[in-house]
Amino acid sequence: GAVVSQHPSWVICKSGTSVKIECRSLDFQATTMFWYRQFPKQSLMLMATSNEGSKATYEQGVEKDKFLINHASLTLSTLTVTSAHPEDSSFYICSARDLGQGYQPQHFGDGTRLSIL
């Protein structure tokens, strides 16, 4: 089955640090990847849609300069949290959608827990 690998799974860093999270589709190509954020006991909130070779589309209220997304290839998208602060601490999840016509399901990574001290 389709596998999405997310790295790292857990990161702890000091306030002011920039943190990069990788999302890779291991056995399929994905023109579209998605980045979600999940707060404790809350639902996944879509942050942005990442399209290979073009700029990401950010949801309302998400700072594009704060959460930099790069989708340089059909198998890799990265999310960089720039100058992270404690309020950025959260669980970040990526998903990827296979190429193809019509409906293709989103395959999810295991998530990255980000803790900013």
Added chain:
Amino acid sequence: AQSVSQHNHHVILSEAASLELGCNYSYGGTVNLFWYVQYPGQHLQLLLKYFSGDPLVKGIKGFEAEFIKSKFSFNLRKPSVQWSDTAEYFCAVNAAGGYNKLIFGAGTRLAVHP
């Protein structure tokens, strides 16, 4: 704006009990509906989906869901749960044809006791 409401945040059942998890959505147009499951320590997996046709949808592992358009609901059911069904269940919706943006509910954590 679209939204999804899951009524139960935490459900505890004994094995062989029947399960029904509620999901209501708010959207005026045609929707696609999904249930995802997240087993402990694992990633989200698609359980079942509804696009059109028969409103009773069967998914993996004996789960089914019924789309009731008049009630804006898409409840998940299983006649007899097993310990291995212990997981968190998320209902999600997107606008029909808009395969990108999934709107998730807050999730229901199911614990099944042997």
